[in-house]
Amino acid sequence: MIKKNAAKVGQQRDGETEQRILEAARTVFVRSGTSGARMQEIAEEAGVNQALLHYYFRSKEGLSQAVFRDAAGKMFPAILRTLGSDLSVDEKIDALVETYLDNVSRTPYLPGYILSELHYHPERITQVLGNITGTPEGGHIPETVRPLFDKLDRQLAEEARAGRMRKINSQQFVVNLLSLCVFPFAARPMLRAVLGLDDDAFARFIKERRKELPQYIRNAMRP
């Protein structure tokens, strides 16, 4: 109901400007971190004035939360959905490795940003992950996620009982899976410096991983 007269000079229809600001903010926050980023830098990146950032997002805190929420909203739901699905264990491994590596390859600096944010602002996890996991206000996330891990535990137990896998608990299983997928991106600057991987070489490195990782992980749990 608000934005009428969109034809008037200097006005943009819809949330176009807001969106441009949000994307600029993502770029800058991902590059410099929440405290390292400057509102001025974001304004320039978006091609607008600094005051406009405050008009749309009120404060730096508000803007950075919006960015983090978006970023986390891209990564976590997909992972949780896969882990909680009705796929078999083997299929979950395949699905997670493929979708994660494919998706993140397009935004390779996101994992580093997210892990850093979680490290320096752990209080944000609850806010953001609470929504994502559907945890009620003031609730405890682990309780909401519990059913997912319980289900995984049953699947893993059944595989072990049938002699198809060694016994492993769901937490270690998930952490192993995530470690092998996420770490190479989070440590990308290190790999670039130590192994000399430029953008192309890194992309090839990930492509190779995408092929070998499922086999690697399944093998690791053979009886």
Added chain:
Amino acid sequence: MIKKNAAKVGQQRDGETEQRILEAARTVFVRSGTSGARMQEIAEEAGVNQALLHYYFRSKEGLSQAVFRDAAGKMFPAILRTLGSDLSVDEKIDALVETYLDNVSRTPYLPGYILSELHYHPERITQVLGNITGTPEGGHIPETVRPLFDKLDRQLAEEARAGRMRKINSQQFVVNLLSLCVFPFAARPMLRAVLGLDDDAFARFIKERRKELPQYIRNAMRP
């Protein structure tokens, strides 16, 4: 030759004050990140005045570099030494998992700090890792580290030839190893929130990992 008359009031002998400042800085930088940290906060943590930080380290930049150099100097050399040693592949796996998990358990927030620093200040990698790896001024780190990976590649090729392992290249091998060791610490705040792991539960989680990881990794490469 400088510090005489150490008995005089207000003076400390040796680098005691400098050391206290450095430790305080480590605490604060690891907790808040380089740009998030405040010199005032560090001064308080060290129990000295803010001007003293500049007396010893000239600038915030200087202090943060000193902290990062120390932190990286704790992690990387041990890893590189193990990987480049004369141990067999199996022994390297054991050694790296054990020493890494044991050492880092004492400073569990260091990996998150180091990865974040590398993400937001990739230029520091060259400065610091150059020294650690013994790369000459202006040299390229990968060339210095190359022999280490070449040696690993020969070992892995020999294992494959003898039918004891599947073929895997040294880069993927090392990244897998590091992923499984480092990620749980780097993602600790996330694991705390999602899995509900408090300090004790996390310590147990790592202890279990220390036991199972070598077997997991060896298994993953079985033919």
Added chain:
DNA sequence: GTCTATATTGTGATAGAC
């Protein structure tokens, strides 16, 4: 070496015109 006081710049945020 260590302190207090202060200079100086950076930076988030707001007021108000258009």
Added chain:
DNA sequence: GTCTATCACAATATAGAC
């Protein structure tokens, strides 16, 4: 909705006494 101008304070850094 978007801009320019400016405020208010935070934060690094330095001067100089002790």
